[in-house]
Amino acid sequence: MAFREETIRLEALEAPVPSPWRRWAKTGLTFARRKPLGAFGAVFLLFVVVIAILSPWIAPYPYTEPHFGEDLQGPSGTYWFGTDNQGRDFFSRVLIGSQVTVLAGLGTVALAAVIAVVLGGISGYFGGRVDLITQRIVDMWVALPPIFLVITFVSVLGTDGDGFLGLGRGPNVGLRPKTDDEEIWYTFFRSTVVIFSLGLIFAGYGARILRGAVLAVKENVYIDAARAIGATDTRIMVKHVLPNIMPVVIVLASVNLGAAVLAEATVSFLGFGIKEPFPTWGQLLATDGRYHGVEQEMLMLAPGAAIFVCVYAFNMLGDALRDVLDPRLRGGR
């Protein structure tokens, strides 16, 4: 054993070792050449994340600042997207709205991936009775339309008061009005409720697919080999099964990203998500767009277009990653 390792190392020394950065850059370039739209999606995702992080500094006006006598203005040099019915700069509000989109979108797919890996992994790996029970629960889960579950969940977990499991509990400021910073913290905690709900729901669908992936991986000889040398179940799952289902996990997460952003926007639109005065795109559409869109189309066009472009770009990224990493998942959704 030791001898072999040494020979491999010698060979490795002779060959020019590309730095990991180089290798990543090369993979990225190949990806961009084969899937230009996918690369556009990836760049756009990065762009939106940067915008979301920097939005408090980029925004030309504070998002809550009313400009009296200048309500419902059209787009102009001063107010790029015009103003809403309280005279707040709409461009700033749309920019700030990207924060929730990014947080909820990425948070949801990350949480969903973790839960789906655990559920699907256990269900597929152990099989038998565990599998049967888990699958029945998942069956019930997917028997309800996602949006029904989400809004039930979000109202169950509560976006006010103490929340459930501490979710949605913001800083306690008493009766005085909150400052902008505190408002952001409130919004962050309220977003956890939305993320938790959406994450659980997406996990239900993911668990089914991952269970299938685990079942396929389990048939491989290296799993038998690992068991033969006495590896524990935990070790096999973490060291052998998990790395091999990783492509499926990444594909699932990226394919779901667009859907998660759309779901968050829908929840906000129906009035169950993040509350005024903190803006989210869905909520802007439901309030400004719906009631004042007739007077100023920008109030309706801007948030809708923002949602559309984001979902489109994220879907492109997801599709491209799926084609590259796991073409078997093609078709269906």
Next chain:
Amino acid sequence: MRQYMVRRALLIVPTILGVTLLVSLLLELLQGDIADLIFAESATYNQELTKEKIEEELGTNEFFVVQWAEWIGNVAQGDFGTYFRSNRSVGTELEHRVPVTLQLSGMALVVSLLVALPIGVLSAVRQDTVADYVARSFSIFMLALPSFWLGIMFFVFVGRWADWLLPPAIYQDPWEDLGSNLKHTWVPAVILGFALAGSVMRLTRAQMLEVLRQDYVRTAWSKGLRERTVITRHAIKNAFIPVLSLIGVQITILVSGSVVLENIFSIPGLGQMLIEGLFQREYVAVQGVLLVVAMFIVVTNFLVDMTYSALDPRIRYT
């Protein structure tokens, strides 16, 4: 096969029971229940009222499993309970609202199939042409377009340029005034249908492409059959079977989508009932809606699976 069918059919019952129990648990955890709301509303002029009294009167002080068992027992006898506040019967409410949502979903499904199937087939037959490219971009666009945005844009722009197209103020049942009803529902049905059409079209195209490469299609070509015969008689039949199963999945999306569009177009369907029920903490109504919806979805999926095997004799469940 028959055994499998019976087993699947029997599984419907525990699945639905499980769903309702799950919902009960969720509602039990809900922050602030009906008793809190009633207490807050009436405590100022009724000093003797306490939260416990209200709970006792409404029967919400029991453990949630007990409440659930009682409720499900009543449902089995056809009694869906009453609203806490107005004594309206949830059953009657559902009776009014289920057909509304069914009509909207049905119309949307028809629209989506009318759009997706021909375009999907065409885009596969003319693979890599301009038509294919346009159709594919269209389907990808439809997947990303939020239906509520389309709804709002409809109201703004159509309201400005063609206000005679706007839906009437009050929803009419189709048997009362068919014209008014259709005027109200055709736009949401089209929006919802197009939203669904995206994924149906993509699957139809993929399936057609696969089938077109099969030996029996080549045989059909080499017999000298016309293109139309090859496509309609040999290819389409086989390509549509997996599409059918997708429609089973779509039913959930359909019902979800109708929640949003009912909200925008103020159509009194199940979605509105659910949203109102949640806002006002009327759990019995929420339970009723979710029960009906879950039943609808589970039964549809069962039927789709069964039709699937009937259409493709190679598929045999055991």
